[in-house]
Structure formats: structure tokens, C-alpha cells
Amino acid sequence: MSQVASPFGLRQESAMRKRTARAYIEHGLGLGSFLATLVSVITTFGIIFILFGESWSFFQDVSVVDFLTGTKWAPLYEPRAFGILPLLSGTMIIAAGAALLAIPLGLLSAVYLSEYATPRVRSILKPALEVLAGIPTVVYGYFGLIYVTDLLQKINKGFETFNAASGAIVVGIMVLPMVSSLCEDAIAAVPKHLREAAYGLGATKFEVVTKVVIPAALSGIMSSFVLALSRAVGETMAVTLAAGQMPQLTWDARQGMQTMTAYIVKVSQGDTPAGSIGYKTIFAVGLTLFILTFILNLFARRLVTRFRSVYQ
Numbered sequence: 307m308s309q310v311a312s313p314f315g316l317r318q319e320s321a322m323r324k325r326t327a328r329a330y331i332e333h334g335l336g337l338g339s340f341l342a343t344l345v346s347v348i349t350t351f352g353i354i355f356i357l358f359g360e361s362w363s364f365f366q367d368v369s370v371v372d373f374l375t376g377t378k379w380a381p382l383y384e385p386r387a388f389g390i391l392p393l394l395s396g397t398m399i400i401a402a403g404a405a406l407l408a409i410p411l412g413l414l415s416a417v418y419l420s421e422y423a424t425p426r427v428r429s430i431l432k433p434a435l436e437v438l439a440g441i442p443t444v445v446y447g448y449f450g451l452i453y454v455t456d457l458l459q460k461i462n463k464g465f466e467t468f469n470a471a472s473g474a475i476v477v478g479i480m481v482l483p484m485v486s487s488l489c490e491d492a493i494a495a496v497p498k499h500l501r502e503a504a505y506g507l508g509a510t511k512f513e514v515v516t517k518v519v520i521p522a523a524l525s526g527i528m529s530s531f532v533l534a535l536s537r538a539v540g541e542t543m544a545v546t547l548a549a550g551q552m553p554q555l556t557w558d559a560r561q562g563m564q565t566m567t568a569y570i571v572k573v574s575q576g577d578t579p580a581g582s583i584g585y586k587t588i589f590a591v592g593l594t595l596f597i598l599t600f601i602l603n604l605f606a607r608r609l610v611t612r613f614r615s616v617y618q
């Protein structure tokens with residue numbers, strides 16, 4: 307006689323099949339996540355390996371001391387000079403100028419959007435601010451070269467056509483949405499009961515923002531500042547077009563300068579023979595840039611750990 311499966315047995319078998327299918331899906335997702343992580347790690351180590359390997363070949367011909375302390379950079383012309391200080395100073399001046407513009411404006415806009423703006427105003431201003439992040443960097447470069455430089459020259463005739471101030475301004479505008487967005491997220495993460503407690507003690511709106519909210523969100527705010535600075539250090543096209551490609555060691559922002567990224571773009575255009583000492587300089591400059599941004603990221607992590615606040 308044939309046996310008839312009971313409804314309970316059928317339900318149990320269906321549940322087992324579902325658990326098995328779910329286990330396979332979770333295993334596949336875990337494996338996919340592991341492979342994605344592995345690709346990222348391998349790519350990172352591959353970049354480090356190439357930078358250090360090619361830079362080692364460069365430093366066989368050029369002294370590390372001369373490279374780090376030299377005040378003239380002319381690796382493509384005779385007489386050759388391999389002092390990276392002009393590129394390093396140009397990079398830091400433009401990054402510092404961008405930070406001076408983006409940090410206060412970004413923090414103030416984040417405070418306004420998070421604490422003062424009405425929902426209707428926030429729904430209009432926040433997307434408008436984030437549009438800046440979607441503009442191509444080459445457009446920022448031409449904007450700085452055509453409009454910002456023209457405005458600066460009307461204020462002071464000493465500004466050259468290519469100048470560091472114009473590059474710093476356009477890079478500051480570029481990183482402004484990053485600072486504003488990250489600061490706003492950090493401020494929004496502050497628990498509401500801290501604000502209510504301050505109001506209960508008779509504090510004004512301004513006192514709550516400056517003495518309670520911003521100190522409580524300081525870790526996120528500081529990390530946003532350092533990340534924006536790292537973004538400014540690594541910017542390429544905007545500073546190439548606005549600041550020029552003239553490496554010179556000067557603190558006068560009215561003059562043209564060349565950053566490390568702008569030099570890498572210049573050499574990578576294909577005019578320099580592969581394997582030559584001029585070609586190898588892009589790896590030495592890239593290694594210097596990598597170490598600089600790595601230090602900034604470590605500093606950001608240390609700031610987050612130092613000022614981090616945990617709320618129940």
C-alpha cells in the first residue's frame with residue numbers, strides 16, 4: 307500500500323529546503339564580500355609594491371636627501387634638479403588655502419542646516435549644496451582660470467594668470483559639500499536629550515549649539531576636516547588648470563605653482579620616455595603623495611579616537 311505524506315511532514319520538508327537555500331545564499335554573499343575585500347586589499351598592496359619598487363630604482367640614481375631637501379625641481383630639463391620642496395610647498399599651500407575656505411563655511415552651513423533651517427529650507431539648500439560635488443573637476447579648473455583669476459586681478463594687479471590663490475579657492479569650493487555633509491551627519495548624531503537638558507538649564511539656542519552640540523560632535527567634525535584636507539591634497543585637474551605648472555618655492559599665493567598631482571599629470575602625457583629618470587620621478591612623487599595622505603588619514607583616525615563620544 308502506498309503511504310500518504312502527512313501535512314506536518316510536508317511543512318517540515320519545505321522548511322528544511324528553505325533553510326538550505328538560505329544557507330547557500332548567505333554562504334554566497336559571504337564569499338562575494340570576502341572576494342570584494344580581497345580585491346581591495348590586493349589592489350592596495352599592488353599600488354604600494356609598484357610605488358616602492360619604481361621609487362627604489364629612482365633613488366638609486368638620486369639621493370634621498372637631495373630629493374627631500376632640494377629647492378629646485380627640474381627633472382626634465384638640463385641642468386636637472388630633483389628637489390621636491392617646490393612641489394610639496396605648492397601642494398600644501400593650495401590645500402591649506404582650500405581648508406581655510408571650506409572648513410568654516412562647511413561647518414557653519416552644517417550647523418544652519420541641522421539646527422536652524424526649517425524642513426522646507428533644508429530640502430532646498432541641501433540638494434543645492436550637494437550639486438557642487440557632482441560638477442567635474444575640469445569645470446572647476448576653467449572656472450578658476452577664467453572667472454576667479456579675473457576677479458582676483460581686479461582686486462590686486464599682482465596676481466598672475468595662473469596663481470595658487472585661484473587654485474585654492476576652487477578646491478575649497480569642491481570640498482565644501484564634503485565638509486558640510488560630514489559635519490551635518492556628526493551633528494545630527496548627537497542625542498536629542500543633550501539639547502533638551504541644556505534648554506532645561508536655561509541655555510539659549512546659540513549656547514546649546516556652541517557649548518553642547520559641537521563639542522559632542524567634535525570627533526566627526528574633526529575627521530571631516532582631515533578628510534577634506536586629504537581630498538584637497540589629491541586634487542589634480544582643478545589645480546593644474548588654475549594654479550599652473552610652474553614649480554617654484556614661494557609662499558606668495560599670487561604666483562603660479564605646481565602641485566605633486568599636477569606634475570604627475572604632466573609627465574604622464576606620454577612625452578617622457580618610459581624607463582628614463584624623468585619617467586621614474588612620477589613614482590617618487592607618487593610615493594611622497596601616498597605617504598602624505600597616509601599620514602593625514604592616520605591623524606584623522608587618531609582624532610576620532612581622541613574625541614570620540616559614546617552615548618547610551
